[in-house]
Amino acid sequence: MSLHPTAPALGARTELPQLDPYLVEMDDELAEVVDALVRGEPRARERHEDICEHVELLRGCSEPDVWPLVEEIRGRIREREEALRLALARWAFDQGRRHPLPAGESAS
Numbered sequence: 001m002s003l004h005p006t007a008p009a010l011g012a013r014t015e016l017p018q019l020d021p022y023l024v025e026m027d028d029e030l031a032e033v034v035d036a037l038v039r040g041e042p043r044a045r046e047r048h049e050d051i052c053e054h055v056e057l058l059r060g061c062s063e064p065d066v067w068p069l070v071e072e073i074r075g076r077i078r079e080r081e082e083a084l085r086l087a088l089a090r091w092a093f094d095q096g097r098r099h100p101l102p103a104g105e106s107a108s
Contacts, residue, residue: 024093027086034085 016033023029038044
């Protein structure tokens with residue numbers, strides 16, 4: 001249920017939903033929130049665009065029989081990245097519950 005990478009970024013982080021124990025346990029919903037957060041980060045968006053440009057360069061110079069292997073590798077990398085994003089979000093949520101900031105303090 002991940003949002004498409006070319007979908008518009010959400011802009012301000014305040015538009016993202018608050019994490020709660022229910023949302024953190026739901027893979028698809030948490031992935032959607034994390035994807036939206038990543039799309040809203042300028043450096044991550046620039047890196048994504050750079051990678052897409054390089055993939056197109058690779059597509060133009062590789063032999064046709066090599067391309068299915070390249071796509072398989074990209075798919076596995078994407079699956080790993082999605083799993084890592086969920087693990088990191090869950091870890092951060094758990095850390096926030098274990099070590100909350102004192103009232104009135106901000107992490108930023």
